[in-house]
Amino acid sequence: MQLIxxxxxxxEPLFWTQSTNEMSKDRLNLFEFDKDLIKFAKQHQMNFATVCIDTKQAIIANACGAKFILCHKLIAxxxxxxxxxYLFDAKIACxxxxxxxxxxxxxxxxxxxxxxxxxVGGNF
Incomplete structure (x- = not known):
């Protein structure tokens, strides 16, 4: 198990972001599952992790190249x-x-x- x-x-810390203005190529961007933020990250070749609340979001996040899929322990x-x-490339994280x-x-x-x-940032 990897520890961060x-x-x-x-x-390498994850940086909580809530908008495209806060995202950067120089760090690992973390945000709640959001199709627009995922599109932006992909278009600008940015590393990202996303918080997923269900299986559907996790499947999509993995297919889009998320580095980490953060979830609550209840669905971990x-x-x-x-x-x-399914041999996800993304890692499941809590x-x-x-x-x-x-x-x-x-x-x-x-x-x-x-x-x-x-x-960095956000309330966890």
């Missing part, structure tokens, strides 16, 4: 199984606040645990 934002692990197991079955949550994410087969320090 843990004090002992070197990482389903999305991890889906990603493994934001956590404490190390003790790592064991739960490992049971779900989540690829990436993102600590709050791993996201």
């Amino acid at each position: 934002g843990h004090e002992l692990v070197e990482f 197991k389903n999305l991890s199984d889906l990603a493994q079955f 934001v956590i606040t404490h190390e003790h949550e790592l064991e739960e994410l490992a049971k779900f087969g989540v690829d990436v645990a993102i600590f709050q320090k791993g996201v």
Whole structure:
């Protein structure tokens, strides 16, 4: 499992963005699933991650080239199984606040645990 934002692990942070004006080629842009932001990121060859609330969004985000698909722990197991079955290029990720949550994410087969320090901006 990859860790982002843990004090002992070197990482590239994700930058929360809410509009195309805030997006940059020089960083990993993170936003709630939004077709317009995904189109913009693709057109400008920007790395992006997106927060998905269901299977449909995760399938589309992966097909569009998302680096990470962030989801709530309640659907993490389903999305991890889906990603493994369909060999997603995107990694399934959850934001956590404490190390003790790592064991739960490992049971779900989540690829990436993102600590709050791993996201610049936004409320996680």
